[in-house]
Amino acid sequence: MHPHQVVLDRDRCVGSGLCAASMPELFEFDDNRVSTPRNGGHVAADLTDLATAAAEICQANAITLKLTGA
């Protein structure tokens, strides 16, 4: 159903909030201001482009988009 998954490297995330502010459909903060992908990282088809953008604008190189093959 969701061939793409966003993966967030919690050690790299600096909590700048850029992704949570730009793409609230995809990311939210946990209580420690670490960005957390919504829906377990599974990306709905119509949000794939936005998820690609997230990986491109992250300043910490903490976001990657992978194909799950599902």
Added chain:
Amino acid sequence: MTDQLDVLAQFASPQFRNDPVPLLRWLRENDPVYRTTKGFYLISRWADVSWLSDNSQDLILRPERDRMTTEFPVAVRHKSMQVMLSSMVMSNPPEHTRLRRSIGRDFTPRRVDGLRDQIAHVAGRTLDTIAEQLSDGAIVDLHHAWSLPMTAQVISELLGVPESDRGWLGPLIRDISDAMASGDETKMTVADERTAALAEYFESLVAQKLASPSEDLLTAVACHYQPDVPFVDSDLFGILWLLWLAGFESSATMLDHGALTMVSLPGHMHWLRGGYEKSLAFADEVLRHCVVELFTPIPRIAAQGLEISGVSIPAGSDLRPLVASANRDPEKFPDPDRFDPSRDNAVEAFTFGQGLHRCLGAFLARAELAIGLSMLHARFPALAAAGELAMDPEIVTTRMTRFFPVVLERH
């Protein structure tokens, strides 16, 4: 008390310039949502500033084109202001995401990591130029002789601006940033001319990069060139203009503050001798601790009525985070006035903003500071201040450095 205290007048006073911390603390403790005589609000607690920024896409309006004439009458007459207002600094998603992406894809931490050797090379070369004078016992103005040239060279290397053009391109920025900070119309007219000169120059450079690509950032973003749009109105120019504008005066000011910390708190020098990660921790704490940016000169208009620290604010109010105060909020940074590179959250200081408008070049500035300061220390361990770090007395919003006399201590 509040009614009688004109904080903007205080910000411009010599007393505040010498010691800004007490007033910032007073505001945070007593009037955290302070309404200035000019009508805008200063928000001074970290939690409030953080909440506003994390939610700025919902809480803050972007200036609509049809409201610009009333809200920014100056912009109608001035191209430089139009470039600023239509840039990503002032936009919300999805426009903001599109603009940010067009540069963010190429201006990455990985690119900056690849630049670390180049930054070190530039730092070394610019330190060479002051070595002789310093060892002769002369007083050197570190700001003009080292900090500014270093940051200007780094942004030029990153973009791929040829060495021969750097000399005349650099000073253009000073005129533009002065105009933006002051809002003065005479200065703005000069800024328009400088903006036009930059547009003409960058358009020809982009053409060169398209014809003969290289490894630099300008080549990477040249694909966004739109031949059918006047270059000065294009997204690509908006991005280059921002990079060029933000790229060195503010970073140079931070280098000056780092150097001031080195000479005034020598007990922390081991942080600059312990490798890149420890130098970065030192740099992050300098960025938190220094009192440079007070608030932005650009309005941030509330899209709806808000309640901040118990104060009701009507929709349409202009809200400015008081950056230097948020960075000294003890709720976020315990014992905030103490300079302490070992604190684990200095990186969460508000110096580069947060959320949507988080500074695009934050990781470049941090790398420049970490590398520049550790090399300054290694080269001149006996560096000492020969006078005060002088700020620009005319710019109230940001305490830009203008002069920092240093000398080598003799024993």
